[in-house]
Amino acid sequence: MNPSTRRAQPPSSLPRASQGFAWFWSLLGLAVLAFAAWCVKIDYEIRRDFEALQWELPARIYARPLEIYAGAHVSTARLTDQLRRLGYRESSELRNPGEFQASGNRVSLWTRGFEFWDGAEPSLYVNVEFEGNRIREMWGDQRTGMVPLVRLEPAEIALINPGNGEDRVPISLEDVPPDLVEAIIAVEDQRFYSHFGVDPIGILRALVANLRAGEIVQGGSTLTQQLVKNLYLNREQTLRRKAEEALMALALELHFSKDEILTAYLNEVFLGQQGNRAIHGFALAAEFYFSRSLDELSLDELALLAGLPRGASYYNPMRFPERAVERRNVVLARMLSQGYISAPDHEDARNATLRVNARAPRQNAGYPAFMELVRQDLARDYDAEALRTEGLRIFTTVDLHVQSTMEATLEEAVKAVERPVSEGKLEAAVVITDAVTGEVRAVAGGRQRGYAGFNRALNAVRPIGSLVKPAVYLAALESGRFTLASVLSDRPVTLQSRGSPAWSPSNYDDKIFGDVYLHDALERSMNLATVDLGMQVGLDKVGEMLGRLGFEREVPQFPSMLLGSVDMAPVEVAQLYQTLAGNGFRSPLRTVEAVTTPTGEPLERYGIETEQVVDAASMYLLEYALQGVFERGTAQTARNRLDASLPLAGKTGTTNDLRDSWFAGYGDDLVGVVWLGNDDNSDTGLTGATGALRVWTDIMRDLDIQPRLTIPPANVVWQRVALGPVRDGAQRDCRLTNSLPFLPGRLPDPAVNCEDEGSLMDRFFNRFGDL
Amino acid sequence: MLTRVLPILCFSLLSACAGMDGGRGIPAPVEDRSGAGAPVQGQSTTTPVPAQPATPPAARTNPARSVVPGIDDLPPRTVTPGLPGQPAPAPLEPAPAPMPMPGMPATAEEALLLEVDAALAAGDMERAAAVAERAVRIAPRDANLWFRLASIRARQGRSDEAAGIARRAQSFAAPESPVARQIDEFLRTLP
Known part of the structure; x- marks a missing residue:
């Protein structure tokens, strides 16, 4: 209590009137002080919060961008698919970035440009002429002439969301189309540039309008008030809060410019919901509703967005198109009456048909198996918090053409091989990588498209069966003691090793081949001959070879290892075959190429690494036999279907009691590993050749895998x-x-x-x- | 009366107490996306005039997003190789499409190699490596491109990586070819 007021406390002898007067003044003084303190507190709070306004931005994950150039292996369909995926509009006349036109062998497009790790890709007009499945040539306009190379924007495949579920793409005021700003001001706060945070005239006008209409048709709160409300959305709406919000609006106006407030509003306002993801800000709303960027939208589309802050769910154009159009037309009418647009413009926009996405683009549901691999790779350098809040842009290696082709084929292909027919129990995993760089192009964690449960590509650690044999034969060829024509003994044998029961391996079907050539034993996957070879080479040498090829865990040193009693996940198998496809050069599998800040500043890059782990000549001899697998061996059955792609190299794998059916193979461009099996580890009734090979063949045929054109080393x-x-x-x-x-x-x-x-x-x- | 006095009192108090940093507040965080379509050499006034459509598409583009198709994706050095850091020469004369422009790269690999040169000239080694890798992805069996990447890694002092990549380059080079000999020499001198 203030000492001066205490001193002023009236003695009882004073007259009553004067006593009451003193009470009044002291109370008033107290009230003023309390109110002032409250104002200071609110002023401090809003300034602190607004100045520190740092939106938590989700990390955005991008697929590999499509590169187009003369000679590129890209068909018309693949290019137009990709353009549609990126939200390009087919149009008879190209007027804006984000539009294309396709006729016959030619596609003309105007790219949007993008800030990549290695620099800006400009927005560019280009004509692409096709010849079969390839691009014949590309040219731009009079100024640009021939265009050697164009990189499209990358497709966004996932978000790593902040805890609050808010998603936004921040935008600065100069990048916002003036039409949008005018539309918002016209419909939400027409005196925005002249009021001081609250708008008494606006409130009166709204009151009158509402009374006249008999319902609420206009709101009286300014953009500034709405911004404050949005910033403190989770607070309860009491009268005291309303007063506080008005004061905060006044304080905001006092300390910040109109442009700053408007920018914050454009980025903050809530404009839609998708599951637990909240769409904030107009830049993201444009992508969400139209799959295009804000500066590509026409007047009617901007007006539609400007109408959403009033009620993003109620006016949701995807669910309630009539309401949304009605609201859009209200916005347009206001723009006309306030002189922002001309009558003809108004007329055109009013009559424009609504063209929003039928449904929101899928987020985070598309490629869960690949994303798990990405998260694993990112976890080495980034903590979860940074990924959820810093708006990082993560450029990954996934190729959506490969991924979606694989997914589309996989389900049918698995159904076709399943015995008993279509029980739906047989599961699958697929990993496809780039044969040269080790970049992961596609992953499936289950037979179902977009399957998000147990990720078998990473986590189904199963015996690899005969897929291990190339390591045995490579160790043998490298030792110099064996050639492709070495004679091996394919006869029953019993091996006794320390601490384990005697082991008597047998061939599939219990056949015995007797004396066989080394290459033949690999091509036809003979178990007894492989054991003969492996025991001569040494288990340690085979284990060491697996390590060099890229297997990072311990290999059990038992003879049964020679026939694949080594447990691996499909992604680990892919690493081994990656090294084989790389002719003995090991390149670690990668899913992340680069990370940038939200504005494109480079942060981290994960470049191509490659290390020679096996000499070229030994690799060449091994590949002769692995091509022989298709030519004469266990994968012969796939020859007809792969005719145009041969020669290819690969190996079938089957485990005890037909529990796992494997195939791993490669051409010049891609490496693919397919695993089929039951989750309960029961008999699938499939060998590598009758199961996984057929699935692999269907996928690789659709991907038009390129033949192996390995050049023999000079000394061969x-x-x-x-x-x-x-x-x-x-x-x-x-x-x-x-x-x-x-x-x-x-x-x-x-x-x-x-x-x-x-x-x-x-x-x-x-x-x-x-x- | 009181209702009119109070806010004024209140705000005069507020201003008096304003003591956070005195200056203007930091504006809300915004992302400057203008760079996405920005030209390399600041030729932001150029208007795109594609030749193909019947009507030139110059109409409703946002002025903040300058759209410069074509030559701007190439470093200025393209026309004067060997003179890194030179400013861009005068704009090229219009040529009837689809004819290759004199001095312009004709293939994707050439265009990227010029970009590698530009990054090297700017001292941006990692960018040079990134662009070289982009070229390697386009032509994965081109010994010269792999060798280029190896020499960038060597300049970065990353000798182990350089050696691995150079050996890979060697595996794609024709035996006894000039590039094969260069790679041999490179591997010999690598620390």
Whole structure:
């Protein structure tokens, strides 16, 4: 209590009137002080909050952008698909960025431009001429002439949302079309530029209008008041709060400019809802409702957005188009009456048909399996908080063409191989990577499109069966002790190793092939011959080879490892085959290429890495056999369907009791790994060849996988060997021979070598000797 | 009477107590997206006039978003190779499409290599590497592009990465070709 008022407390002897007067003044003084203190507090609060106004911005995740250039493997359909996905409008005349025109072999488009990690891609007008599935040439206009290369904007595939679910794309005032600002001012707050935060005239006008109409047709609150209300949306709406909001509006106007307030309003205001994602601000609303950027919208579309702050759910143009159009026309009428637009403009806009998205573009539901991999990669450098709040732009490696083609094919393909027919129990996982760079192009975590549950591509850690064999054979070829024509023994064997029961492996179907060539044993996936080879090479060498190819966990040193009793997730298998496809160069699989700030400032980049882990010559010999898998071996059945893409390399894999069906294979451009199995680990009835291979083939055919055109290393020589493998030169039969690649110093064993038997005479005597 | 006096009193108090930083408040955080379509060399007044549509599409574009199709995506150095850092020469004469412009890159790889040069000239090594990788993705079996990337990594002092990439380049080079010999030499001199 104020000491002066206490001193002024009247003694009882004073006259009553004067006593009452003193009471009044002291109370008034108190009230004024309390009110002033309240004002100061509110003023402080609003300034603190507004100055520190830092919206929590979700991280935006982008797919790999489509590059178009002469010679690119891009068809008309693929380009127009991508343009539609990006919200480009088909139009007979190109007037704005974000429009295209397609006729016959030609597509003309005007790109929007984008701020990439490595610089700005300009907005560009370009004509693209196609020839078959490729781009023949590209040119722009008189000024630009031939255009060598255009990069489209990347498609946004996911958001990592802040906890409050708010999403926005901040925009500065100069980037907002004037029509939009005028529309908002016309309909929400026509005296915005002249009032001081609250608008008594506006309130009166609204009151009159509402009384006349008998219902609420106009609101009296200014944009500033609405902004305050939005900033403190979660607070309850009491009379005291309303007074507080009015005071805050006054305080805002006192300390900040109209432009600052308007900018904050344009970015803050709530304009729609999608599940638990709240759409804030006009820039995002344009993308949300029209799939286009704000500066591409026409007057009628801007007016529609300007009408939304009154009630984004009530006027939702996707759900209530009539209401939304009615509201849009109210906005247009106000713009006309306040002189912002001309009568003809008004007429045109009023009659424009509503063209909003049928439904909101899907967010975060599209590519959950790939996104899990992205999150794993990002977690190394970014904490969860930064991802949810800092508006990071994350450029990933996923190729939406590959991803959606794979998804579209997968479901049908799995259904086609499932036994018993379409029980729906058989599950699948697919990983597709770029054969050269190791960038992950597509991932499926289940057979269903967009499946978001248990991500089998990352988490189904299963025995890989015969997929391990290339590591066994590569270790053998690299050792220098073996060639493709080495003779292996495919006969029953029992192995006893320390601390484990005796192991007697067998071949699929329990066949016994006897003496076989090394390449043949791999091509036809013979188990007993592989065990023979692996035991000669050494389990440690095979384990070490798996590590070099990119398997990062410990490999159990048991003989059964030679037949694939090593558990791996499909994504780990993809890393191994990536190194094979890279001709012995290991490039770590990557999903994230770069990270920038919301404005495109570079933060982090994850570049191509590559390290040679196996010599080119050994790789070439191995690939001869892996191509032989398609040519003569377990993947022969796929030949017809892949005809145009051959040669390809790959390997089938089947595990005990047909629990897992695998195929891993590659062409020049892509590596693909397919796993099929049941979640309860039961018998699928499928081998690698009858299950996963068929799914792989369907997918790769649709992706038009490119043939392997591996150039033989300079030192490789081709030599003829006898068709039948024998250990004793006396039994050699060179009447029928087969040419195989060898390295000098590692030539075929004399027992099978027919190269030196060059003369007819020799062959004659040879044949004679055999009789 | 009181209702008129109070707000005035209140706000005079407010202003007197204003003591946060004195200056204007920091405006609400905004993202400057004008860069997205901005030209490289500030030729923001150029109006796009595509040749193909019947009517030139110059109508309703936002002035804040300057749209400069074509040559602006290329560094100015394109016309004067070997003189890094030179300002852009006078605008090119209009040429009848679709003819290659003299001095302009004809292929995607050439265009990107010029961009690599520009980034190197600007001392932006990581950007140069990024652009070189973009070229590698377009022509993944081009020994020269891989070699280019290797030499950028070497300039960054990232010798291990440079060696791996150079060996990859070597694997794509024709034996005994000039680039194969250059890569051999490069690998020998790598620290």
